[in-house]
Amino acid sequence: MLIEQYATYIGEGNIEEIKAVAEPLKGLKVLHVNSTRLGGGVSEILYRLIPLMRDLGIDAEWQVIKGDEEFFKVTKKIHNLLHMPGHDKLTSEDIITYMRTTHANLSYIDTSPYDIVFIHDPQPMGLIVNKRQGQKWIWRCHIDISTPDEETWKFIEMFVNAYDAIVFHIAEFAKEGVKIPKFIIAPSIDPFHDKNVELDRNFITSTLEKFGIDPKRPIVLQVSRFDRLKDPFGVLQAFKMVKRACDCQLVLAGGYASDDPEGEEVYNEVMEEASKMKDVFVLNLPPDSHYEINALQRAATVVVQKSIREGFGLVVTEAMWKEKPVVGGNVGGIRRQIVNGFTGYLVNSIEGTAYRIRQLLINSEMAKVMGRNAKERVRHTFLITRQLKDYLVLINYLINSDHIQR
Amino acid sequence: MGEFRFKSEVWTSEYTGIKANTIHAFLKALRHVHEDVIYYHLYRNIFEFHYLPLDYANSFAYWMAENGYYVLAEKLSVIDPLQYTSLEDIRHDIIRILEDSGEDLDVLCSKPFYFIRAVRMAVDLNIVAKDLESFVNGLKKIGWHSLFYHLVTARLKLGKPINDFSLWFESIGEIELAREIEKVNLWAHTLREVKGQLISIVERKLYAH
Incomplete structure (x- = not known):
């Protein structure tokens, strides 16, 4: 059955x-x-x-x-x-x-x-x-x-x-x-969906290399469509603050529909901002890039979902299932997924986002424990x-x- | 030797439509809501394992803290549902804590409280144990809801301050086993972990026989 x-x-x-x-x-x-x-x-x-x-x-x-x-x-x-x-x-x-x-x-x-x-x-x-x-x-x-x-x-x-x-x-x-x-x-989420299935280590590495991301250095990732309510600019600012203390890379992966002029505008603005920074990768992926997103989530050290307003935001659960600690905006359904201080952190500002990302990058053991807790929470509830x-x-x-x- | 029937109780959540913006409104609602509302807000946290941030033990306490009532949040957190055999007793104790708080109950809270009710459904799993061996086999076949039902909810059903498994072990003369099972800490472990612990406790006893 x-x-x-x-x-x-x-x-x-x-x-x-x-x-x-x-x-x-x-x-x-x-x-x-x-x-x-x-x-x-x-x-x-x-x-x-x-x-x-x-x-x-x-x-x-x-x-x-x-x-x-x-x-x-x-x-x-x-x-x-x-x-x-x-x-x-x-x-x-x-x-x-x-x-x-x-x-x-x-x-x-x-x-x-x-x-x-x-x-x-x-x-x-x-x-x-x-x-x-x-x-x-x-x-x-x-x-x-x-x-x-x-x-x-x-x-x-x-x-x-x-x-x-x-x-x-x-x-x-x-x-x-x-x-x-x-x-x-x-x-x-469905653990058997392409977005969530287990992946071969080589596929994960080759996906990173395909996009020019260094597999050996820590990765901070946000997966979301290019939308102001997902606050990609806030993530960029937070990353600037983190970068002063930690050697890491930022990946903003998402997309926008061809009939979404605002999405294209946000993407272009993000690209422009990112071009002034080092180690930032902005990936505009087709909507069926499930394995690529899966690989990026599995390769990430810390996952961010810094939304300003959110429906439920199941992308948080997807990352939690892959044993990642998630730093998420304290809004909507994100509040129901992240248990603050146990599976990740809920944040209310750009500074809070930077502080928690830095904390997780520095304390890799703590990040691992939170990641394990996160997976158990999804297994039980999501x-x-x-x-x-x-x-x-x-x-x-x-x-x-x-x-x-x- | 009496048999043990493994049962389960599953639930989903229904929003009652009652929303409180002051402690006064909260208290007024608490006096009248269905007892499955109290069940939902007090017991779900044990089931879900850290459904709420760790600082507070239940959603009533968490709401108090969110609105700056830290003392009340602590007082409500210390209520341990496992020590109760009646939801009405819990309701009574919460009301007493709030009435004696000395707080201005009419101050508008920045975050409202949403009263949610557990819609509960009992299920018979058709698994029966007659001795330790069939019990441990049964234990391996049940899920988290069944485990929760026998370890937690059964106290309310039977009105006895002990879990259902231990009660049965006592009835068949396995007093030590009953005590060991009762000692397993539900607040410290996920139900998945608890299940593993119970299986190893009973198997240890079984193979020692």
């Missing part, structure tokens, strides 16, 4: 527990719907979660909504406005576009045979209008909607209230006043098997909830 492969990482006992939780759900029809089959954290998890659910006897399926460029422009706008109010507003034309595409998808995606329907993010959430009696619908919200643009929220709210539950990454992301049950389930278990408990709870006194 596929699920049993994970015993390598969490032991057979935990696999048996998952099977026991899934036992009452055998034969249940479960549908996951999102907006893309490729790219992004949601599809990455579903790619593995669906076969795992099927492996446990659950009749799980995954469907993807269709939409044209105009529709996805509107949903991107909704996404941004749910995240925080901006200059933009949701217009009546946007609402018509959203409803028209939703209507088209209602005939394309037949939700009626399923007992449980998971809808991921705002794009497909309008499908709820097809909810039939006896079904349980769950909205898996992957973004922080605690302070949304109120007009956009009002539009979304009419769909939200028809769901049986919402799932957030952390409680802080929940919108106050929502009456339906709100569950907190953190995202996870692997896909934990997320699967959470979903199974949630489904069990919802299908029995009509009989539960709350």
